[in-house]
Amino acid sequence: MLTPVPPESSWRSVVDGVRRACVAAGEPDPLDEAAQLRLTHHGLDGSTLWLTDEAGFALAHDGAVDLAVAPDERRSGHGTALAEAAFAGSGPVTAWSHGDHPAAARLAERHGLARVRELWVMRRPTSLPLPELQVPEGVTVRGYRSEDEAEVLRVNAAAFAHHPEQGSMDADDLAARMGEPWWDPAGLLVADDGDGLRGFHWTKQHDASLGEVYVVGIDPAAQGQGLGKVLTLAGLHHLAGLGVDEVLLYVESDNTPAVRVYSGLGFEHAASDTHVQYRRD
Template identity: 65%
Template sequence: MGVRVGDVDEVVEVIRIADAAEAADGASPLDEAARIALADGVAAVAVRDGGFAVLHDGDLSLAVHPDHRRQGVATALLQQTSYDGQLTAWSHGHHPAAVRLAEAYGWERVRDLWVMRRPTDLPLAPLEVPDGVTIRSYRDTDAAAVVAVNAAAFAHHPEQGAMDEDNLARRMAEPWFDPAGLLVAEDDSGILGFHWTKQHDAQLGEVYVVGVAPGAQGRGLGRVLTLAGLHHLTGLGVDEVLLYVESDNAPAVAVYSRLGFTHADVDTHVQYRSPTTAG
């Protein structure tokens, strides 16, 4: 990127700009991976004229404070970004300015990620667990098995599939983590799948990750685990539960739709990929 890893003042400014952008746009320009990279000091950071660029592992996050938009700040930040390889960048909430910038520089739209939402005042079906299967909360001894199931279930997923035990531990170190909200399904052969829920605040919960081992698929465990997590989150008193799903994952979208989740066009995140080496 041509800049050093951000110092404390730069990181504070990035968060300030990101918070202002979220208030204006309804979606944060920083996803969880970017925030962790910032906190751990492993992201390259550029801050200028009320905007920022954050780069880690080939993924670019770029945003401009609402008070500084339409002044060429995003263009300047993109032009100064360099990377040895193709870059990817998310437009959280599919912002029209991101569309214009991508078109101007030939970035290709490669993924659509949907946010689907469900109010908790909708009735939930009773939880019926298949014979021989138990659903329980996470234990420390489950780490290796959860990572193995996750790797198999998300083998073709560029972010989630890369989770190892260190990354699992890093996520569990976040203030929101509650082992009671990480539900695992097991039988005599071991752990078959898991549903990791997340409570954002008193009003909002999330279907954070649902993974089922390939050998256990076809038994309805994805729906059962999702439903178990929804019962857990509803019991916490949240008003709404959201989840993220690839727009082209028709089986998952169908499962979530039958459970009462819906998607609005404004709840779409778009990933772009640079045509060649950026810069």
């Protein structure tokens, strides 16, 4: 059932078509931001792609697999064929189920992948009133400037030293994100104490109605000062000022302190709004 990978313009059309079909059916995009940026800037360099006609695809890169089948094409063996190719052998591999699909759980079990992480999507309507922003003395919260690049990268690396995705962001990754259509320097809020940055809150406006708490990073040396809540609140005020109706964020389900902060600011999580990572060691 697998089909040869066609020239670039054709395989991109297949991948984009499956993604659009999933989103049109009310599902999350089957490719996360890292995979999207990689395809945009590097194509299939360092990656392997499998297709089943125009019904589905599996994309592997550095031991991580993204697999999707268009909703109308499911229950026809496409997912099975793609999984058999992408998860062949017994080596280490990871895969995300964006939306916690039961079919993904069955494929994961069949190929020896265990459920290891849950990423929650939490949402908050901007119609809820926000507390007044109170910035600690000696700190200025402002928008990003080009001279902040090194400090943002330093704080990010320190804050996410043990995070498997975010902590590896380098200057090229930062530049790629700043090259996206949604980039707005005013939406990358930094906490500046005059000697450097203590933290940052990178917001994202997806469209006229949806905003995101994209990344909140606090320098470990500044932990315990309440800056996480201050920067989160500053970003929420910024997004509300843009006129969006809802703000979402992603948080590890076992990050109890962060979940507590976000819940206290009015964010809620629905069980169906869960992304699951499977892994075979």
